[in-house]
Amino acid sequence: MSSEKYIGLDVHQATISAAVTDSQGKVIMESILETKASTLLEFLAGLRGSLFVTFEEGTWAAWLYDLLKPHVTEVLVCNPRKIPLHKQGNKSDQIDARKLAERLRLHDLKPVYHGENGIRMLRELARSYLTVVKDLSRVMNRLKALYRSWAIPCAGRDVYYRRHRSEWLDKIQERECAVEPSDSISSWTCCSTYASKRGASCWSRVGSTPSRPNFGRFRRWGRFARLWRWR
Secondary structure, three states: OOOOEEEEEEEOOOEEEEEEEEOOOOEEEEEEEEOOHHHHHHHHHOOOOOEEEEEEOOOOHHHHHHHHHHHOOEEEEEOHHHOHHHHOOOOOHHHHHHHHHHHHHOOOOOEOOOOOHHHHHHHHHHHHHHHHHHHHHHHHHHHHHHHHHOOOOOOOOHHHOHHHHHHHHOOOOOHHHHHHHHHHHHHHHHHHHHHHHHHHHHHHHHHHOOOOOOOHHHHHHHHHHHHOOOO
């Protein structure tokens, strides 16, 4: 008799609904667990045989993948858009967990790549870097829009540079109105400094990652940030 067990987890912030089936598709255990590392590991320790676990990609997926990977035979993070759980039959957390376990047994799930632990940190660094660079572009557009609202031509990049700051602020006759451009420039300075630090961290992490993912979009934003670097 096969000792394989297929575990479906329906993950939420406070609780996780778990369903365990054997190689024949029979549900041998159902449980509601606290979303806590020690509780999950204790639950897995009580099971014998080869353990195959699946759950949907989401907020908790990266943490859960790193936690469970060393303790089971295989962890499969599945794409929830490829699972018609919400379109068929009754809907509950326990039923969803049961269906996940069954689909895992039938090899009917679309996996989402998670890879090594180092990739997770690299993704978080890249995500924060892309976010701050987008903030930079918004500040740049807002700053030029302010000058254009006063009919002041501001083509080129001189408007962003520290060495030209006084010159550009003097172009606004009403001194009280020069506060907003000054604040925008301060925001740009903070974002630019943060982007430089995050960019350096990302590239150092890319160099030390054994399997390097494709960060083409990150590289494009990196060139953009270097082009508009604060001087």
